[in-house]
Amino acid sequence: MNAREDVLNRVRAALGQPGVGTTAAGAVGTAPAAVDVPREYRSAGEHSPGSAAVVEQLVDRLVDYEARVHEVTADELPATIARLLTELSEPGADTPPREPDSSAGASVVVPDGLDEAWLAALPDDVVVHRDAHDAPLSALDLDAVDAVLTAARVACSETGTIVLDGEPDQGRRAISLVPDVHVCVVRADQVVETIPEAVRILAAHPERPQTWISGPSATSDIELDRVEGVHGPRTLHVLLTT
Numbered sequence: 001m002n003a004r005e006d007v008l009n010r011v012r013a014a015l016g017q018p019g020v021g022t023t024a025a026g027a028v029g030t031a032p033a034a035v036d037v038p039r040e041y042r043s044a045g046e047h048s049p050g051s052a053a054v055v056e057q058l059v060d061r062l063v064d065y066e067a068r069v070h071e072v073t074a075d076e077l078p079a080t081i082a083r084l085l086t087e088l089s090e091p092g093a094d095t096p097p098r099e100p101d102s103s104a105g106a107s108v109v110v111p112d113g114l115d116e117a118w119l120a121a122l123p124d125d126v127v128v129h130r131d132a133h134d135a136p137l138s139a140l141d142l143d144a145v146d147a148v149l150t151a152a153r154v155a156c157s158e159t160g161t162i163v164l165d166g167e168p169d170q171g172r173r174a175i176s177l178v179p180d181v182h183v184c185v186v187r188a189d190q191v192v193e194t195i196p197e198a199v200r201i202l203a204a205h206p207e208r209p210q211t212w213i214s215g216p217s218a219t220s221d222i223e224l225d226r227v228e229g230v231h232g233p234r235t236l237h238v239l240l241t242t
Contacts, residue, residue, distance in 0.1 A: 045158065045193025054157040054193045058186075059240065061160025065215025067236040074241050077185065078121035081149065084183055084237055085126050088146045107145040108183075109137060109175050113168020114149065118185070131175050142178035148233070149183045150176055155191045156198045160215065162186060162238065163198060165208040173211050182233035184213070188242045 047053040062069050072080050088106035105125030112132040119128060129145055131137045142148075151169035155162045162184060164170040176182055192198050202210060216236045 041196070042194065043196045045197070047193050049192045049197065050189035054191050055188050055240065055242070057193070058155055058157035058160060058191050061157065062215065062236075062238055065160055067160075067215050067238050069238045069240060071240045071242060077239060077241055078118055080239060081118055081183060081185075082121040082123065082126070085147060085149075086123060088181060089125075106147065108147045108149050109142060109145045109179060110149050111169060111171025111175065113171070114151065115169065118149070131171055133172060136172060137175070139174065139178060142175060145179050147181035147183055148175050148179040150185070152184055152186045152190060154198045154201045155186050156195050157191055157193050159195060161195075161198070162213045163202060164211040164213070165202055165205060166210070167208070173209050176211055176213075177232045180233055181235045181237070182213075183237045183239065185239045185241060188240065 045054070059069050059071070070080055070084075085106045085108050105123065105127065107127040107129060109129045109131050110119070112130050112135075122128065129137060129141070131142075150164060150171060151167070152162050153165040153167060153170065164173075164176055164184075166172065170176070176184075192201070202208075213232075213236065216232075216234055
């Protein structure tokens with residue numbers, strides 16, 4: 001018996017089935033028929049979606065991941081977005097150094113379905129680039145902008161994970177992966193406690209591409225030296241609207 005057969009036999013034994021190529025008595029036989037796999041894992045948390053407990057847990061996880069969390073009301077959202085994007089053009093901001101002759105403010109890419117009210121407080125010197133599935137910006141264009149602003153589809157408090165699934169207010173996956181700073185708006189009522197709850201919401205549109213975000217992008221080498229911004233945004237701002 002090779003290693004593959006050994007692994008499959010252990011799986012079938014756990015399901016109460018004979019192994020590959022053997023009968024229950026160990027004689028040569030045919031492979032068993034497929035059976036339903038019991039799924040008795042926890043399908044929901046003890047706290048309801050959007051409750052104070054799950055919101056508090058999400059904030060705790062995000063802060064632990066070194067994301068920057070801003071709890072704001074819906075009315076405060078435009079001004080908070082404007083402040084964060086304006087700060088990107090100031091000395092010591094999150095973005096890499098600008099060209100010496102650059103006099104413009106920060107630049108941000110937004111999906112074409114984003115709520116326009118979120119941009120209402122932006123100063124005139126913040127340059128807004130719009131990205132659409134039928135008119136996408138190139139990777140070079142995205143690399144040149146300072147930040148991306150998106151909504152979210154769902155967030156899981158237990159793992160501190162935010163999921164985007166390509167809805168019009170979230171846009172293509174590329175726009176949330178190339179820019180150095182991601183400003184992501186999450187509504188409190190989008191926060192669930194467990195991954196199974198999040199998956200059920202996402203399963204309503206299985207054809208959509210998904211991006212799962214647990215804090216800023218980071219990796220470590222064999223000596224555990226942490227490097228941020230390798231596989232996505234180096235800085236993650238989460239605007240949690242309550």
